[in-house]
Amino acid sequence: MSCPVIAIVDILLRLLAFVKNRCLHLPHQSVSVIIGKCYIIRRSLIFTEGVVMKFPMALVFASCLLAAPAPAETIPAVPLAAGPVLCRISTENGPAHFQAKALRRFSELIAVRSNGTILVEFHESGKLYRDADAVGAIARGELEIAAPGIWQLDKLVPDTAVLMLPSMFAKPREIIRAVVDGPVGAALSSDLEESMRAVVLGPWLDLGYGHIFGTAVRIRSIAEIRGRSIRVAGGKGNEERIKALGGLPVSIPLLDLPAYLERRLVDGVLTTYETVESAALDSHGVRSVLEDNQYYPFYVPVAGKAFWARLDEGQRQAIRGAWAEVVVDAREEAVRAQEAAKRSLVERGLTVYRPTAEESSKTHAALLAREDEIAERLNVSADLLAQLRRELGKAERR
Numbered sequence: 001m002s003c004p005v006i007a008i009v010d011i012l013l014r015l016l017a018f019v020k021n022r023c024l025h026l027p028h029q030s031v032s033v034i035i036g037k038c039y040i041i042r043r044s045l046i047f048t049e050g051v052v053m054k055f056p057m058a059l060v061f062a063s064c065l066l067a068a069p070a071p072a073e074t075i076p077a078v079p080l081a082a083g084p085v086l087c088r089i090s091t092e093n094g095p096a097h098f099q100a101k102a103l104r105r106f107s108e109l110i111a112v113r114s115n116g117t118i119l120v121e122f123h124e125s126g127k128l129y130r131d132a133d134a135v136g137a138i139a140r141g142e143l144e145i146a147a148p149g150i151w152q153l154d155k156l157v158p159d160t161a162v163l164m165l166p167s168m169f170a171k172p173r174e175i176i177r178a179v180v181d182g183p184v185g186a187a188l189s190s191d192l193e194e195s196m197r198a199v200v201l202g203p204w205l206d207l208g209y210g211h212i213f214g215t216a217v218r219i220r221s222i223a224e225i226r227g228r229s230i231r232v233a234g235g236k237g238n239e240e241r242i243k244a245l246g247g248l249p250v251s252i253p254l255l256d257l258p259a260y261l262e263r264r265l266v267d268g269v270l271t272t273y274e275t276v277e278s279a280a281l282d283s284h285g286v287r288s289v290l291e292d293n294q295y296y297p298f299y300v301p302v303a304g305k306a307f308w309a310r311l312d313e314g315q316r317q318a319i320r321g322a323w324a325e326v327v328v329d330a331r332e333e334a335v336r337a338q339e340a341a342k343r344s345l346v347e348r349g350l351t352v353y354r355p356t357a358e359e360s361s362k363t364h365a366a367l368l369a370r371e372d373e374i375a376e377r378l379n380v381s382a383d384l385l386a387q388l389r390r391e392l393g394k395a396e397r398r
Contacts, residue, residue: 083119084114084116084117084118084119085117085118085119085307085310085311085315086119086121086144087107087110087118087119087120087121087144087145087307087319088120088121088122088123088128088143088144088145089103089106089107089120089121089122089123089144089145089146090123090128090129090131090134090137090143090145090146091103091123091124091126091131091134091146091147092124092125092126092129092130092131092134092253092254092255093124093125093254093275093278094124094125094278094279095124095125096277096278097274097275097278097279098274098278098330098333098334098337099147099205099207099299099330099334100124100125101333102205102326102327102330102333103122103124103147104122104124105326105330106322106323106326107120107121107122108120109321109322109325109326110318110319110322113318113319113321113322114314114315114318114319117314117315118311118315118318118319126255128143129143129146130253130255131146131148131149131152131253132148132152132234132253134146134148135148135152135153135156135196138196138197138198138302138303138304139156139195139196139197139198139304141197141304141305141306141307143304144303144304144307145201145301145302145303145304145307145319146302147205147299147300147301147302148299148300148302149207149233149234149297149298149299149300150163150164150204150235150297150298150299150300151164151232151233151234151235151237151238151297152233152234152235153192153300154235154236154237154378155234155236156192156195156196157188157191157192157195158236158378158379158380159187159188159191159379159380159381159384160188160191160192160237161235161236161237161240161375161378161380162184162188162237162375162380162384162385162388163179163180163188163237163295163296163297163298164235164237164238164240164241164295165237165241165371165374165375165378165380165385165388166241166244166364166367166368166370166371166374167368167371167385167388167389167392168295168296168388168392169241169293169294169295169363169364169367170292170293170294170360170364171293171296171392173206173209173296173335174395175392175395175396176296177206177331178391178394178395178398179388179391179392179395180204180298181203182391183387183391184384184387184388184391185204187384187387189300192300192302193302193305196302196304197304197305197306198302198303198304198305199302199303199304199305199308200300200301200302201301201302201303201319201320201323202301202320202323202324202327203324203327203331204298204299204300204301205298205299205301205327205330205331205334206296206298206299206331206334206335207272207274207275207296207297207298207299207334208272208273208274208296208297208334208335208337208338209272209291209293209294209295209296209338210270210271210272210293210294210295210296210297211270211271211272211273211289211290211291211292211293211294212225212230212268212269212270212289212290212292212294213268213269213270213271213276213281213286213288213289213290214267214268214286214287214288214289214290215261215264215266215267215268215269215285215286215287216264216267216285216287217267217268218287218288218351218353219267219268219288219290219353220288220290220353221290221353221355221359222245222290222292222355222359222360222363223359224290225242225245225246225247225268225290226245226246226247227246227247227248228247228248228267228268229247229248229250229265229266229267229268230242230247230248230249230250230266230267230268230269230270231249231250231251231252231257231260231266231268231269231270231271232249232250232251232252232270233251233252233253233254233270233271234251234253236378237295237374237378238270238294238295239251240374240377240378241294241295241367241374242270244366244367244370244374245363245367247268250265250266252266254275254279257269257279257281257284258279258281258284261281261284261285261286262284262285264285268290269281269286270294272297272338272341273289273338273339273341273342273345274334274337274338274341276341276345276350277340277341277344277345278341282345282348282349282350286350287349287350287351288350288351288352288353289345289350289351289352289353290353290354290355291352291353291354291355292354292355292360292363301323301327303319371385372385
């Protein structure tokens with residue numbers, strides 16, 4: 001029977017994914033070509049189950065490889081012929097992070113709602129792709145679903161940086177959600193779909209407020225950001241805002257951050273309580289936090305258009321319905337997770353500093369005075385910035 005052979009191929013695919021993401025010295029294009037060949041083998045085995053019964057396993061593998069067309073530099077995952085469509089969901093967050101938990105529930109619901117016609121594989125902890133790489137993988141058709149943070153997206157859609165501009169500094173959660181769920185968010189989703197060759201699956205998922213966490217250097221006020229090296233996960237908008245506060249932004253992916261902290265290569269970290277807790281960053285040197293509500297990031301759920309085109313309408317509705325069911329509770333879970341993470345970290349010794357109301361007000365005013373020039377450097381459209389300001393005004397008057 002072909003099932004044992006397919007199982008071997010599946011094991012090989014997981015091994016290759018590990019090699020691609022962990023053995024950075026290897027050429028990724030070459031590994032991707034091998035992965036593409038393996039998917040062709042998998043498809044061929046399903047088509048030729050009778051052949052597998054008659055010939056030795058080695059002959060089947062050899063014939064599939066020889067018959068397979070030469071792949072491009074990277075080959076997207078292909079649907080399982082006469083069977084379920086493969087759907088891989090990737091996140092770099094670990095299993096303790098609320099976003100990874102939400103995506104796991106999402107993957108389980110897809111399998112149920114699609115009646116098994118979609119074969120879902122959930123990959124966490126960056127085992128398949130780091131989020132920065134997942135953005136490109138979605139666009140190239142190499143990955144089916146991901147939920148990258150907005151800080152990963154302004155390199156593709158510069159207007160995404162509008163959510164990191166001073167206008168959004170320390171705004172209440174309800175106002176920020178109203179903006180993201182309104183015309184501004186809709187415009188950004190449309191631009192992302194075009195640039196990423198993707199489909200936005202529904203409402204964005206909150207991460208929660210980002211603050212400045214201190215290491216051996218305690219940053220106790222906004223003024224003390226000046227002259228300090230501050231890690232950001234990404235996002236030109238974050239870098240510009242830190243620069244405007246006098247800091248020295250350094251972009252470092254989450255999976256690399258512990259090593260930087262242990263070597264004391266940064267003074268502060270722009271992140272959230274939940275990320276510090278789930279990644280145990282306090283065990284690597286995070287000692288304090290300036291709770292200044294720097295910005296409020298979201299995750300954007302996207303499916304690659306190449307994958308989407310292989311689905312029938314029922315399967316598409318199954319995916320959208322699964323996300324709609326998950327995101328409502330996940331948004332509130334995001335809030336609870338941030339609060340619980342803060343309590344846990346404080347119990348373990350994290351010191352919390354808060355800027356005074358006067359300092360926050362003065363900082364916001366100073367940043368707003370420079371917002372137009374910052375937006376111009378970030379290539380944020382003047383029309384979108386004007387729309388953001390109008391929507392903020394409407395939300396604040398409600």
